[in-house]
Amino acid sequence: MSTNNSNAQTPHKITVISGGTATNNLIPLFQSLTPSAEISFCMPVSDNGGSTSEILRVLGGPAIGDLRSRITRLITDEGFKKILSYRLSEDPIDAKQEWTLIVEGIHPIWSDLEVHSKEMVRSFLIHVHMELLKKSRNPLTNFKFEMASIGNLLLTGARLFVGSLDPAIELILRMTRVDPLFQVLPCLNTNYTYHISALLQNGEIITGQSQISHPSEVIPNHPMTDLTVSMDNLTTSHSSSNCSPRVITGSFYNSILLSENHEDVPYQHPDLLISQLKFSKDVNSPLASPISRIFYINQYGEEIHPNASTRTIKALSQSNVIWYSIGSLMTSIVPVLVLRGVGETIQANCKAKKILLLNGNQDRETTGLDASGFIRTIYNACCYSFGADSNPQLKLSEILTDLIYIEDSEIKVNLAEIQSVMGVKCTQIQKDQIGEETGINLYDPKDLLDKVQSIIEH
Known part of the structure; x- marks a missing residue:
C-alpha cells in the first residue's frame, strides 16, 4: 500500500541578506524553522575594518571578516x-x-x-x-x-x-x-577588493565601510601612518554631486608608490590608506549628516556598478522567503541590494514573502531614520541596482511585504503610513527582558519564532 505524500510540506528556502554580529544572534531562530529550511546567508564583502583591514592591505582580495564570523556561528x-x-x-x-x-x-x-x-x-x-x-x-x-x-x-x-x-x-x-542546509554566499564572487562610499545629504563623501560605521583610531608606528599623515599636505578635490574621484595634485604619494622599494604597493584612494585595524563598535556618534545613498567605488574613488554573484541571484530567485535582517542597514544590507541584478530578481520573485526585521535601536548610520525611512532605503537601493539609465517601474510591495518590529522600538514605526500607504503588513514582537539592563531592545525569541512561522505559512 503506497503512502500519499501529496500533503507533505515543501521545505522553505530562505535567503537572509545580512552582515555580521546582529544576525549571528538569530542563528537559533533559523535553525528552529520547520520543516527543515534551506537557509542561504547572502553577505557583503566590503568590510575593511579590524583584522580584515590588514589582510586587504597586504594580500588584497575581498573582505572575509563577516563571512568567517557567520561560518563560525554555524559550526x-x-x-x-x-x-x-x-x-x-x-x-x-x-x-x-x-x-x-x-x-x-x-x-x-x-x-x-x-x-x-x-x-x-x-x-x-x-x-x-x-x-x-x-x-x-x-x-x-x-x-x-x-x-x-x-x-x-x-x-x-x-x-x-x-x-x-x-x-x-x-x-x-x-x-x-556545517549542516548542508546552510549556505554562506558572498554577494560578489571575486578575488579583488571592493569598497563602498556613502554620499551624505550635506554633500560630504565618506569612503570605506569601517569609516562609515566604525571609524578607527590612528595607530602609531603603523606602516602606512607616515604616508597617510602626509596626505594632509596634498591638495585634493572631489565633487559630491557626481561622485567623481579625488584628484591627487601632490607628489609625495605618487613618489612613494613609484619608488623602487614600493613597486608592489597598488594605488589606493587616500581615504582608504588610514589603518582600520583598531576600532570600537561601542562608538556610536552620529554622522555629520544623514546618508543619501551607498555606492561601490574603484581604487580611484570612481563609482562602479558590479554584478551580483550568480549564486546570490539563484538563491534570491528560488527562495520563498527573502529576509532583510537586523544589523547595519547601510553597510550590511544596502551593499547587497545595489548590485546589478538583485532588484530585478527580488521583483521577479512574486511567490516570496519579503520581510524586514527592524532594528530595536538606532545606530550611527541610521540616526533619525524611522521605519518608513528603512523601507524607502531598501526600495531605493533595489531601484539603483537596475542602473542609472533605467527607470524601473517597481511597486514597493514587490520589494517588501512584511515589517517585523519590536514593542517600544527606539525606531519610530508609523503604522498608518506603512500599512495603508506603503501596503506593508506590520507585526509587533514582544521585547526580551534580558536587554533591559543594557538598554538594548532585543526580540523575545519565542514570540519572534511563533510569529515568523505564522507569516511564512500564510
Whole structure:
C-alpha cells in the first residue's frame, strides 16, 4: 500500500541578506524553522575594518571578516569553532610568536582538534604564511599580526589555494562539518577588493565601510601612518554631486608608490590608506549628516556598478522567503541590494514573502531614520541596482511585504503610513527582558519564532 505524500510540506528556502554580529544572534531562530529550511546567508564583502583591514592591505582580495564570523556561528564542532574564533595577542611581539606556534602545530588551540583535521587546517595556514613572507620584503606590506583572526587567515589561505572565494567558502563549510542546509554566499564572487562610499545629504563623501560605521583610531608606528599623515599636505578635490574621484595634485604619494622599494604597493584612494585595524563598535556618534545613498567605488574613488554573484541571484530567485535582517542597514544590507541584478530578481520573485526585521535601536548610520525611512532605503537601493539609465517601474510591495518590529522600538514605526500607504503588513514582537539592563531592545525569541512561522505559512 503506497503512502500519499501529496500533503507533505515543501521545505522553505530562505535567503537572509545580512552582515555580521546582529544576525549571528538569530542563528537559533533559523535553525528552529520547520520543516527543515534551506537557509542561504547572502553577505557583503566590503568590510575593511579590524583584522580584515590588514589582510586587504597586504594580500588584497575581498573582505572575509563577516563571512568567517557567520561560518563560525554555524559550526557545532568545538575544535573547529575554537580555531576560527581565535585572535592573536594585542601585543605585536606576542602575536608574532603565537602565529609561529600555530603554524608549527604546537599552539594549545590545536588541542581539541583531531590530528587529520588539524593537518588539513594547518596546510592552509602554512600557505597564507608563505604569502605573507613574500610580502615582508617590502616595509609597506609587512603584515601586523596583533589581533589577527585565525579564521580570517584560514579563509584567506583557502581562497589563495583554490583561486576563488566561493569554492573556498564551500571548502571551509564542508571541512568544518556545517549542516548542508546552510549556505554562506558572498554577494560578489571575486578575488579583488571592493569598497563602498556613502554620499551624505550635506554633500560630504565618506569612503570605506569601517569609516562609515566604525571609524578607527590612528595607530602609531603603523606602516602606512607616515604616508597617510602626509596626505594632509596634498591638495585634493572631489565633487559630491557626481561622485567623481579625488584628484591627487601632490607628489609625495605618487613618489612613494613609484619608488623602487614600493613597486608592489597598488594605488589606493587616500581615504582608504588610514589603518582600520583598531576600532570600537561601542562608538556610536552620529554622522555629520544623514546618508543619501551607498555606492561601490574603484581604487580611484570612481563609482562602479558590479554584478551580483550568480549564486546570490539563484538563491534570491528560488527562495520563498527573502529576509532583510537586523544589523547595519547601510553597510550590511544596502551593499547587497545595489548590485546589478538583485532588484530585478527580488521583483521577479512574486511567490516570496519579503520581510524586514527592524532594528530595536538606532545606530550611527541610521540616526533619525524611522521605519518608513528603512523601507524607502531598501526600495531605493533595489531601484539603483537596475542602473542609472533605467527607470524601473517597481511597486514597493514587490520589494517588501512584511515589517517585523519590536514593542517600544527606539525606531519610530508609523503604522498608518506603512500599512495603508506603503501596503506593508506590520507585526509587533514582544521585547526580551534580558536587554533591559543594557538598554538594548532585543526580540523575545519565542514570540519572534511563533510569529515568523505564522507569516511564512500564510
